[in-house]
Amino acid sequence: MTAPVLVVDDDPIVREALTQTLELEEFPVISAGSFVEAKDHITPAFAGVILSDMRMPGRDGFHLLQFTRDTDAELPVILLTGEGDIPMAVRAMTQGAFGFLEKPCAPAELIAVIDRAQKARAMALENRHLKAQLETGDAAARILYGTSPQAEALRHRARSVARINAEVLISGPPGAGISKVAEVIHLCGARPEGPFAKHTAAGMDPTAFAAAIDDTHGGSLFLDEVQSMPMQTQFALLTLLETGEHPRLIFGSAAPLDDAVQSGALHADLYYRLEALQVRIPGLSERPEDIPVLFRHYVAQAAEQAGLDAPEITSDVISSLMAQEWPGNARALMSAAMRFALGLPGEETQSAGLGLAEQMAQVERSLLAEALRKHQGRAAAAAEAMRLPRKTMYDKLAKYGLKPENFR
Numbered sequence: 001m002t003a004p005v006l007v008v009d010d011d012p013i014v015r016e017a018l019t020q021t022l023e024l025e026e027f028p029v030i031s032a033g034s035f036v037e038a039k040d041h042i043t044p045a046f047a048g049v050i051l052s053d054m055r056m057p058g059r060d061g062f063h064l065l066q067f068t069r070d071t072d073a074e075l076p077v078i079l080l081t082g083e084g085d086i087p088m089a090v091r092a093m094t095q096g097a098f099g100f101l102e103k104p105c106a107p108a109e110l111i112a113v114i115d116r117a118q119k120a121r122a123m124a125l126e127n128r129h130l131k132a133q134l135e136t137g138d139a140a141a142r143i144l145y146g147t148s149p150q151a152e153a154l155r156h157r158a159r160s161v162a163r164i165n166a167e168v169l170i171s172g173p174p175g176a177g178i179s180k181v182a183e184v185i186h187l188c189g190a191r192p193e194g195p196f197a198k199h200t201a202a203g204m205d206p207t208a209f210a211a212a213i214d215d216t217h218g219g220s221l222f223l224d225e226v227q228s229m230p231m232q233t234q235f236a237l238l239t240l241l242e243t244g245e246h247p248r249l250i251f252g253s254a255a256p257l258d259d260a261v262q263s264g265a266l267h268a269d270l271y272y273r274l275e276a277l278q279v280r281i282p283g284l285s286e287r288p289e290d291i292p293v294l295f296r297h298y299v300a301q302a303a304e305q306a307g308l309d310a311p312e313i314t315s316d317v318i319s320s321l322m323a324q325e326w327p328g329n330a331r332a333l334m335s336a337a338m339r340f341a342l343g344l345p346g347e348e349t350q351s352a353g354l355g356l357a358e359q360m361a362q363v364e365r366s367l368l369a370e371a372l373r374k375h376q377g378r379a380a381a382a383a384e385a386m387r388l389p390r391k392t393m394y395d396k397l398a399k400y401g402l403k404p405e406n407f408r
Contacts, residue, residue, distance in 0.1 A: 003118055004028040004048035008038045008064060009080070010056045014103070018051065021107050027114065035059035035067070044072040047125060049098070049117040054081035054088065062095065069096050074124040076117035080105070119312075126296075139187035143180055145297050146290035150282045154181070157279050162188035167241065167249040169226070169257075169274040172281030175331030178252040179222060181279055185250055186220035194219025194247070201251075202228035206236040213246055220248040226274070227253050227260035234267045241273060284326045284333065285370050291321050294330060298337030306342060313340075325369055365400040368393075377404040 005027050009015040012033065019029045028048075032038035034056060042050070042064075050068060054061035061079045068077050076098035081088060089100040098120070099113040140155040161168050162185045170178045170185075179198055186196045197216045201223040204212075212221055223229070229237070240246050251274055260266035284291055296313060303310040317340070326332055371382035382404075383393035397404070 002027055003121065004030050004046075005114060006030045006032065006038060006041050006046070006048060006050045006052075008032045008035065008050065008052040008056075008061075010034060010053065014053070018110075021110060022051075022114065025111050025114075027118075035064050038064065039067060042068050042071050042075070044075075046072070046075060047121065049076040049078065049114060049121055051078045051080065051114065053103075054079050054092070062092070065092065065095055065097055074121070074128075076121055078113055078117060139184045139192075143184050143187075144177075145294055146287065147293055148287040148290045150287040151290055154279070154281060155184075158184045159188050161185055161277060161279055163190075164277060165190065165248070166277050167251065167273065169278045170250065170252045170281065171257075171278060172254060173283040173329055174254045174327070175329035176254070176281040176283055177330045178224060178254065178281065181281060182220075182222040182250045182252060185279070186222075186248065189220065189248060191219055191248065196220050196222070198222045198224065200224050201226045201233070204229060204233050206233050209233050209236055213240065216247040218247065220250055222250045222252065224252040225254075226251040226270075227255050227257055227266050229266075231267065234270050238267065238270055238273075284329050285373075288322060291326070291333065292318050294333055295321055295337050295340075298334045299341045302338040302341035308341065311341065311343070323365075364396070365402070368396055368400060368402055372402065372404055379404045 005022050007015055007018050007022070007029055009018065010033055015031055015033065019031055022029050030041055030048075032041070035058065038050075038052075050064070052061045052064050061081075065077050065079065068075050073096065077096075078099040078101065079092050079097050080101050080103050082103045092100045098117050101110060101113065140158050144151065144155050144158065146152075146154075158181055168182075168185060170181050172178055172181075182198070183196060186192065186194075195216050196219055197212060199208075199212050199222070202225045204223070212223075237249075241249075257266055257271055257274065261268050261271045284294075292313075295318075299313060300310050321333075321336075328335075367386070368382075371386050372379065375381040375385065379393055379397065380390060383390050386393070388396075396402075
């Protein structure tokens with residue numbers, strides 16, 4: 001939902017004209033005829049921006065600007081004047097006004113300034129929210145981003161599991177961030193001040209395993225790709241688990257462990273120990289509403305690390321992101337964000353300039369592919385899940401060059 005614009009002008013005709021202009025662009029408007037009427041809306045929690053006349057009886061625009069700056073220095077104020085007074089404009093900008101416009105101003109010019117101010121306000125509030133999360137010490141909120149129900153459920157599960165003193169298995173698709181969740185479980189657990197080490201279980205011999213255990217005494221040891229751990233090391237691990245004297249053990253796997261048991265790669269006893277307490281990370285295909293949230297965070301992070309200003313993320317870029325399948329999940333999205341922040345070409349900008357029909361086609365293809373993936377390439381089952389007639393389903397698959405056998 002678009003944030004509101006607080007319009008302050010003592011002239012009811014001008015106030016109504018400004019309101020109509022903004023409402024035509026779908027900006028919610030709060031109208032006020034004076035500073036006294038407007039001041040109750042000017043709070044740190046106000047999510048919008050302020051558009052105020054400069055010359056008003058009693059408290060003028062400069063008084064409103066100073067009051068706003070004292071209340072919340074990051075709340076944008078755009079000042080309007082009927083006189084082309086350059087010294088007044090300089091004074092306004094010096095005192096912290098976001099913009100200064102001369103009445104009557106062209107609607108396009110007004111909307112452009114309002115839009116920039118809204119984006120600046122949204123970013124300020126988001127950064128304030130993230131800072132508040134950091135100060136709470138909630139590692140789950142600090143590290144596991146996303147606003148979807150699935151993201152909130154993941155944070156809740158990680159916090160709950162962290163309080164249980166037992167080994168944990170974290171599973172999820174490739175690139176989903178298994179090691180990040182392991183770090184959250186460590187930080188939310190009983191020994192967050194202890195060491196936290198990450199190792200790949202694949203190829204880890206018993207000697208290396210024993211050394212890793214010693215190095216993480218009083219903390220947590222995360223072993224990824226547990227399904228690839230050599231059998232000798234698995235025996236050593238089972239023996240250690242029987243003693244109960246070891247650091248917290250967290251395991252990760254992007255592959256189904258029951259397949260590893262059936263193939264003989266994973267000891268059945270170890271499998272049954274690990275399946276008791278699990279955390280599953282949903283892929284981006286299951287929570288597409290988190291894609292813009294994560295991308296904005298990764299772009300801001302990459303820009304800060306590179307010492308650059310974060311580039312504007314347009315609706316075209318978001319449309320392109322939403323249309324892609326992201327089989328590499330958060331890791332792939334992070335790489336795309338880094339390229340975008342550095343100004344390098346990438347798939348995330350491919351839909352820029354595409355019309356609505358082309359963007360909708362990208363989204364439709366992505367949905368069809370995901371349905372086939374969920375149903376292991378069974379087109380009839382995918383058609384039923386999508387509530388499509390079978391003929392329509394097959395026509396669409398042919399249209400987009402999707403072959404069910406490639407998803408089996």
